[in-house]
Amino acid sequence: MSRPLTIRDLPREERFAPGHRMCQGCGAAILMRHITKAVPKDTIITQATGCVEVTTTLYPETAWKHPWIHVAFENAAAVASGVEAALKALKRKGVIPESKDVKVLSMGGDGGTFDIGIQALSGMLERGHDVLYIVYDNEAYMNTGIQRSGATPFGAWTTTTPVGKVWRGEWRRKKDIISIALAHRVPYVATVNPAFLPDLYEKIRKALSIKGPKLIHAFSPCVPGWRYEPELTIAIAKMAVFTGVWVNYEVENGEFRVTTPVPKRKPVEEYLKLQGRFRHLTAQEISEIQKYVDEQVEHINKLAGKVVIGPVER
């Protein structure tokens, strides 16, 4: 098939039921809707504590049509390891046929992945379980009320990195979870963005076709946490890509490929000015963020071996 996939090619069947309590315009809700379209019907999902978990499973209701298990905050990857090992054992003992291919999907937010869950994630990647782990990254602990996490970007306001005389929002840079995963020599890692759904769909399908541990890092705008109007979710997700703040790429068996090239970048303030969490930033702080993004783009271009993300055009 040479024609590129479009949104019309995605499955029509909805496996993420409506009626959940996620916010209007929630980035993670869009992600969950399309992730569940991309994974087979009998995929077993393990989910860490977080926004998605609490808002989709208010007793006695559930938004999940897949087999789904919520565990504690820190151990979604460990439970996925156990589920995958159990499937192997059941096949070995002939309880389920060898030919039956049940996928295991594990999901967590940035807090449950970058911070408290990283030990379990590292163990799962190291042991080589055949599990796809997807982290939906809304760049703070949104479920408990917007506290910073290891994924909070430089300059962002959160309730535990407030803006005042002494502090100016988060003063550390975001943790590079992709490099951490790659350090485990896993066969596939990728980044996805809710504004680029066919790309997201293809990456999940590809990840599931590869045996071994896989990690997908998903950009997940958060209306209350990032302080913007609900209709701007996709605009912000797009602008993240157009400014180079977020780059859609994949690394398959060490081979690096940018899936959304950006020949001409927009200045980073185009992305920052859409969000209230950055509204305190001074011109100097914005230029510092621009410098960080430039560094990241340079690194990406180096990995790609050519200029896939172009220079800033004002």
Added chain:
Amino acid sequence: MKLEFMSGNMAIAEGAITAGMRFFAGYPITPASDIMEYLAEVLPEKGGLVVQYEDEIASINAALGASWAGVKSMTATSGPGFSLMVEALSLAAITETPVVVADIMRAGPSTGVPTKTSQSDVFQVRYAPHGEHLIPALAPWSVQEAYDLTIKAFNISELVRTPVILLSDAVVAHMWESAIIKDVNEVEIVNRKKPSTPPNEYMPYKPDEDLIPPMANFGEGYKVLVESLAHDERGYYRQSNDVYRKLIWRLINKVKRHIDKIYDYETYYLNNETEYLIISYGSTARSALAAVRDLRRKGVKVGMFRPKTLWPTKEEVIKEVTKDVKKVFVVENNTGKMVAEFERYIKKAEVVSIPILSLDIPTPEEILEVVSSWL
């Protein structure tokens, strides 16, 4: 001294600042997160530091480290987070590290009903940490008491060199009331005892007459050895019954020796005519007291006892307040836990457990109904 309108969690933060806490290590969890959020805004201005760590394990261990660096430190969490902290609490017990841990109880087990209240951690704080220890726990019932008991928790931890648990709950945490906030010079502040011996004679775990060793911190010129193995007075690991028994009994007895400074309670309508006694603590005691007043209006000779200190129990006090009563009702928002502790000391009166599980607090009507059926 000033009167402020604030929430119970803000009062804990303010109490900690008054007590001299300058290092807060935390991790988000409902309903405790707003302690960290509040401190993140106000503590830097006081020259203090608020650090959000990657999990509860890192948070409490950072607080222990800060304490050994000479700073009063604390962390705050709720039931599931507390479960992750218990290993470090045992470490704090054997290394005799002053630290305050606020556990804002929510309805468990596990994620349970995270935004709602409960009193189900009363045994967790006492018995979850492994090994031998006697870690004090205080339970406030109002915003004012959240402030006062936080200061008391720091004072106990500094005086006795022990971790102290501040056992609040979701109702006290998010209730708004007026509270009197004091200046540092208007309240008794206890600071850890420093060594008076020259550095070459200092032994880090050699107790004084009061069973508490003076505490030298890092960088003060003393040899500081923070040892988690069972150690002698020098801090060296010794695998012997003598050393082990001496250490463990001292860790227990130093807390018991200072019980008068630790134990606190309040009684209501208690006199020699009282026939029935209701025991209740924390937020549930607010409803229990209303029920007591209703019963008294009906002519029932009932009084109330409210321990502010849940652990350890002062045996003499329990015996004293129950000596003339016929029946004791222990009203709590769990499946009946502290009743077992009180029952150990009540020999004459009949003890009735009144466990009322309620995601808000048990209402006075609920308490009234159950208690009335036992009169």
